[in-house]
Amino acid sequence: MSLAPIQPTAITGxxxxxxxxxxxxxxxxxxxxGRSGLGPSPIALPFDTAVGVVATPLPELPASLxxxxxxxxxxxxxxxxxxxxxxxxxxSRWRPDRIAVVLGTSTAGADVTEQAYKHFLDHGxxxxxxxxxxxxxxxxxxxxxxxxxxxxxxxxVHSTACTSSAKPLASAQRLLAADLADAVIVGGIDTLCxxxxxxxxxxxxxxxxxxxxxxxxxxxxxxxxxxxxxxLERSGEPVAILESVGESSDAYHISAPHPDGLxxxxxxxxxxxxxxxxxxxxxxVNAHGTGTRLNDASESKAITSIFGAEIPVAxxxxxxxxxxxxxxxxxxxxxxxxxxxxxxxxxIGAEPTDPSIEANIAHTRLDRPVKRVMSxxxxxxxxxxxxxxxxx
Amino acid sequence: MNTVALIGAGLYLPDAPSxxxxxxxxxxxxxxxxxxxxxxxxxxxxxxxxxxxDAFAEALAASGADPALVATVFGSxxxxxxxxxxxxxxxxxxxELSPMAFATSVHNAAAGVVxxxxxxxxxxxxxxxxxxxxxxxxxxxxxxxxxxGGVAIVTCGDEAxxxxxxxxxxxxxxxxxSVAIAAVDAAPMAPRLTIRPRRDSDELAxxxxxxxAIGRNPCAGLVDLALATSKQAPLxxxxxxxxxxxxxxxxxxxxxx
Numbered sequence: 338m339s340l341a342p343i344q345p346t347a348i349t350g351x352x353x354x355x356x357x358x359x360x361x362x363x364x365x366x367x368x369x370x371g372r373s374g375l376g377p378s379p380i381a382l383p384f385d386t387a388v389g390v391v392a393t394p395l396p397e398l399p400a401s402l403x404x405x406x407x408x409x410x411x412x413x414x415x416x417x418x419x420x421x422x423x424x425x426x427x428x429s430r431w432r433p434d435r436i437a438v439v440l441g442t443s444t445a446g447a448d449v450t451e452q453a454y455k456h457f458l459d460h461g462x463x464x465x466x467x468x469x470x471x472x473x474x475x476x477x478x479x480x481x482x483x484x485x486x487x488x489x490x491x492x493x494v495h496s497t498a499c500t501s502s503a504k505p506l507a508s509a510q511r512l513l514a515a516d517l518a519d520a521v522i523v524g525g526i527d528t529l530c531x532x533x534x535x536x537x538x539x540x541x542x543x544x545x546x547x548x549x550x551x552x553x554x555x556x557x558x559x560x561x562x563x564x565x566x567x568x569l570e571r572s573g574e575p576v577a578i579l580e581s582v583g584e585s586s587d588a589y590h591i592s593a594p595h596p597d598g599l600x601x602x603x604x605x606x607x608x609x610x611x612x613x614x615x616x617x618x619x620x621x622v623n624a625h626g627t628g629t630r631l632n633d634a635s636e637s638k639a640i641t642s643i644f645g646a647e648i649p650v651a652x653x654x655x656x657x658x659x660x661x662x663x664x665x666x667x668x669x670x671x672x673x674x675x676x677x678x679x680x681x682x683x684x685i686g687a688e689p690t691d692p693s694i695e696a697n698i699a700h701t702r703l704d705r706p707v708k709r710v711m712s713x714x715x716x717x718x719x720x721x722x723x724x725x726x727x728x729x
Numbered sequence: 730m731n732t733v734a735l736i737g738a739g740l741y742l743p744d745a746p747s748x749x750x751x752x753x754x755x756x757x758x759x760x761x762x763x764x765x766x767x768x769x770x771x772x773x774x775x776x777x778x779x780x781x782x783d784a785f786a787e788a789l790a791a792s793g794a795d796p797a798l799v800a801t802v803f804g805s806x807x808x809x810x811x812x813x814x815x816x817x818x819x820x821x822x823x824x825e826l827s828p829m830a831f832a833t834s835v836h837n838a839a840a841g842v843v844x845x846x847x848x849x850x851x852x853x854x855x856x857x858x859x860x861x862x863x864x865x866x867x868x869x870x871x872x873x874x875x876x877x878g879g880v881a882i883v884t885c886g887d888e889a890x891x892x893x894x895x896x897x898x899x900x901x902x903x904x905x906x907s908v909a910i911a912a913v914d915a916a917p918m919a920p921r922l923t924i925r926p927r928r929d930s931d932e933l934a935x936x937x938x939x940x941x942a943i944g945r946n947p948c949a950g951l952v953d954l955a956l957a958t959s960k961q962a963p964l965x966x967x968x969x970x971x972x973x974x975x976x977x978x979x980x981x982x983x984x985x986x
Binding site: 340341342343434443445447450451453454455457458463469470473474475476477479480489491492493494495496497498504508510511512514515516517531532535536537538539540541584585586587588589590591592599600603716717718719720 | 730731770804806807808813814816817818820821825826827828831832833834835836837838840841842844845847848849850851852853854855856857858859860861862864865866868869871872873875876877878890893894895926974
């Protein structure tokens with residue numbers, strides 16, 4: 338049987354929005370300067386924690402989509418506006434039905450629904466205008482993005498918790514390899530909601546202050562909101578290349594990583610094997626690096642088992658917070674910035690580093706050429722994704 | 730590369746807890762068991778997770794594939810919505826959320842517990858696309874089979890949305906269905922399954938499920954496809970029951986193009 342080969346894929350544009358700012362430039366500047374975007378929660382909570390908030394004013398949706406207005410859809414509109422030029426070029430190259438949309442989110446419209454539900458409890462009815470199909474489901478954001486982007490090809494939303502927006506990159510490569518699309522808009526969006534914050538608190542996973550991935554006294558994660566989109570095309574003028582995506586399952590526990598990072602190592606190994614790239618040819622690992630004791634320890638073991646203890650490793654969650662369903666795409670985009678500009682962001686908050694962490698954590702920004710980046714995302718359900726990127 | 734071999738199917742409906750039971754015509758109502766799920770996770774699993782697991786297990790058994798190696802694509806329009814509503818009830822009444830309820834409220838809860846229970850370290854995902862969920866899950870699986878070979882099992886289902894969130898007249902019943910697919914040359918004697926946009930010339934097969942409440946389920950299209958495997962091909966099944974963007978599944982005999 339002949340398999341359709343996964344080919345290196347042109348990334349012809351990317352867009353970012355999170356606690357560091359509302360576009361790629363703002364996010365880049367904060368990462369370059371080592372400035373965290375984390376701060377107090379705008380949502381009242383019965384405990385202390387820091388969060389990452391999108392403070393950029395969000396655009397109104399066009400009248401035809403006004404019924405779909407949610408914070409998630411508005412962040413999507415902001416991201417698509419950043420992608421306007423490459424999207425116009427893509428639409429000139431490919432038919433609309435050959436442009437697919439594959440997104441990821443963990444929260445979908447949970448922020449709207451939790452407020453609607455509170456209204457129900459207080460008043461005995463849902464608020465006027467609330468519509469599960471337009472405000473909550475995965476199809477809601479999918480519809481908005483398709484309409485805004487002029488894309489009518491296949492579309493769906495992965496929701497695999499914290500790997501949700503890394504998986505679309507793999508789906509896109511398969512859609513292109515199987516000739517089911519010529520271009521794919523990929524990415525993800527998550528927004529802050531009380532249920533997520535309280536849920537992670539119930540797990541004992543939230544840091545009560547600003548998170549410090551890989552630090553000796555790290556106390557857990559901070560939740561952030563945000564989004565990132567990337568445009569992948571069969572051909573085009575690339576800003577970077579998606580070489581491969583490795584995916585695996587831990588088959589271990591619903592909410593805890595395998596202690597030795599076996600599933601994480603398997604995802605990284607599969608990415609390298611798919612691309613035919615040796616570990617020594619990767620310059621940097623953008624770690625999942627959440628700041629929980631279990632994740633950082635197991636991920637460090639997985640990284641060093643493959644790359645050794647020299648490769649520079651950084652977590653950017655100390656800047657943005659853990660954007661959950663948007664993290665995979667966000668950190669792939671940050672990897673592209675590293676390659677375009679030739680620097681690796683400092684893993685802020687990591688000093689003093691946990692002595693049991695063997696990986697080489699970048700305590701300061703490292704200015705050096707970066708040709709290849711591995712970006713990791715790991716999730717509830719033991720779901721693991723490693724994205725391998727190369728400079729164009 | 731939108732044609733594959735269909736090598737197994739599975740089903741959970743409240744009145745027919747397996748495809749075998751439905752086909753035999755002697756089905757009796759039963760709750761989903763989640764028998765494939767390891768006991769500790771099964772005790773905590775929601776009805777939708779168990780229903781998805783039951784449909785998956787039947788398709789897996791029919792396919793003869795190695796449980797530890799199959800690629801799995803789960804789909805659901807609203808996921809663990811009852812668990813979410815339970816969390817909201819607790820939260821807005823100033824209660825502490827249950828960490829286990831939170832951890833199993835994720836959309837990929839079924840995907841996670843099935844991978845744990847089958848010691849499967851291969852590909853798994855969980856997707857949603859409203860009424861296009863069955864078509865989207867099948868297209869994702871087409872890509873997996875085309876690029877990696879092997880067997881992919883597509884399992885979709887939805888539980889009833891609590892009446893507080895939707896008009897009861899629009900509600901539906903719990904249902905899940907599953908199909909196993911492989912490359913055509915890996916199973917040359919199996920029926921062919923083609924996923925494509927609907928054409929004006931298509932004569933859609935009538936649904937074999939006469940329950941209106943099942944028919945409103947966003948994943949009813951995969952139920953229809955699983956039931957259609959009991960009939961002689963060729964036939965064309967609407968994967969969205971006319972409520973999505975128009976994808977269909979075309980079943981044809983082995984050897985046909």
